Amino acid sequence: MSIFSRLTDIVNSNLNALVANAEDPRKIIRLIIQEMEDTLVEVRSSAVQTIAERREIERRLDMLARDEAEWQRKAELALSRDREDLARGALQARAHVAKTRETLDLQRQQIAAGLAQQNEDIAKLQAKLADAKSREQALVSRHGLASSRVKLRETLYDERIGDAFSRFEQVERNLDVLEGRVESYDLGRRSLEDELAGLETDEKVESELDALRARLQRRASPPAGS
Structure with missing residues (x-):
């Protein structure tokens, strides 16, 4: 052997x-x-x-x-x-x-x-x-x-570490709720930037509308000396 x-x-x-x-x-x-x-x-x-x-x-x-x-x-x-x-x-x-x-x-x-x-x-x-x-x-x-x-x-x-993370997650959830409340107050309100952007849009639309009226008037008016 x-x-x-x-x-x-x-x-x-x-x-x-x-x-x-x-x-x-x-x-x-x-x-x-x-x-x-x-x-x-x-x-x-x-x-x-x-x-x-x-x-x-x-x-x-x-x-x-x-x-x-x-x-x-x-x-x-x-x-x-x-x-x-x-x-x-x-x-x-x-x-x-x-x-x-x-x-x-x-x-x-x-x-x-x-x-x-x-x-x-x-x-x-x-x-x-x-x-x-x-x-x-x-x-x-x-x-x-x-x-x-x-x-x-x-x-x-370890269980203690798990409990600590659970408390940490609870704090995050509380912050989410608080931030949600802040955002809820702004619902339906137009911000300054939104209003200014709306004015710029309205002005552009009016300008284009005036130009369109002028073209239509020139087409409807008879030529001079006719």
């Missing part, structure tokens, strides 16, 4: 309650970082044990290689002395050692592959841990700002 899936299970088991209860995100962030640090220590400790196991297997492989070479030498010696029976026994012993060495070498390869995966996981975890620590302060600042905004909104929607 990947260390990240294990880490996810561990963190989720501890965070679900905090998230559900909307706990302070600083606690959640600190818990995540702590879990990552603990997992990193655990994986490094496991890697140390795996490295020690790999080195032990490598020492055993060296010994088996020497034993295999020694049985080969003995088989050749026996055959050179016309002891085919001893040579056959030495070759059988060498084959048994070789089989053991092959099995152990396969185990060494598996351990090496596991170590490579552990090294990759450790590198990824270290990068994620560094990123989490760098983002921790930014997230804490965001939480503080959000909390301040919530308090401000709560103040804006």
